Amino acid sequence: MTLSPLNTLVLRTSLPVMFGYLPLGAAFGVLFSELDYHWLYATAMGLFIYAGAGQFLAVGLLANQATLTEMAVATLLINSRHIFYGLSLISRMPNRGWRRLYQIFGLTDETYSLITATSLPADIDRGQFQLRITAVNQVYWIIGCTLGAWLGSQLEFDTAGIAFVLPALFMVLTIEQYKHLRDMRPFVAALLIGFGTLLLISREQMLLIAILLSLSVLMMQYAARRTHKGPEA
Amino acid sequence: MNEFWYLSSVIALLAGVTFLTRALPFMVLGRVADHPLLEHLGRFLPPIVMVLLVIYSFKNDVAFSVDFLPELGCLLLVTALHLAFRQALISIVGGTAMYMLLVQMGVG
Secondary structure (H helix, E strand, C coil), X not given: CCCCHHHHHHHHHHXXXXXXXXXXXXXXXXXXXXXXXXXXXXXXXXXXCCCHHHHXXXXXXXXXXXXXXXXXXXXXXXXXHHHHHCHHHHHHCCCCHHHHHHHHHCCCHHHHHHHHHCCCCCCCCHHHHHHHHHHHHHHHHHHHHHHHHHHXXXXXXXXXXXXXXXXXXXXXXXXHHHHHHCCCHHHHHHHHHHXXXXXXXXXXXXXXXXXXXXXXXXXXXXXXXXXXXCCCC | CCHHHHHHHHHHHHHHHHHHHHHHHHHXXXXXXXXXXXXXXXXXXXXXXXXXXXXXXXXXXXXXXXHHHHHHHHHHHHHHHHHHHXXXXXXXXXXXXXXXXXXXXXXX
């Protein structure tokens, strides 16, 4: 069987994502299997939700028996970064109709970076390339989620402590945010607000309250900056 | 509510919200996306949310006592690994493996 130049390019380009998504998806799956639900639900999450940090967060929320409102708000906020960097793709996406919808659905951090960072040979159709990259990346992710959940529920190995992947992932994302922003203030503010809420206001509702407090602070800061027209705050 | 309907509604809800965050810029087509308030929030909200999520992960463990040292130590390991190699997988797997080791030896 010979692969077309397009498929060869898609597989070669997506190889690093495969090495990332298979183990990370499997880590999600193992973590999910701790909840003692059927492994097919992990497959369904990879198929219908398809979000790394979002799915890890969902396991934590399910384990903590969060309400549907908390789940929706937390997911919205953890994914809110997509809102701000999806913009740069609008003019670079030639596909229309269901292909475009699927591409938007599958716009993960990794797919976004492959689509924006790869320069294509002249004989390769850009739309087809983007569509297939999106699809194979999701296939890697679904395989990872399924294998992890299936193995986690079949094998009896000691998984105590594996839930640490979640804070570890958030820690990594925090560092990436700092490298990008190079400004300590939001991090210090978040530490103060987070621990303040946890220790003084509420343990159970910490995430929601702390996020709302942060939003208020940011909006007041924005309003103050507008009124004073002061230096960049 | 049985398990199937509960998980199906959770999955449907999260799928909808996730799709919404990805589709939003395409729906508004950049008309309000360059509003300065949105830029301000888009710049500062994600780092705040990430830090809050780290803290939230330990909401039942956070205490000013030695009990929290393994968690803190492993978070520092994740940070050190990430600053050294900047490979998300190495940082996450390294920190988690160390934490699992500590927990299973009875330290955590």
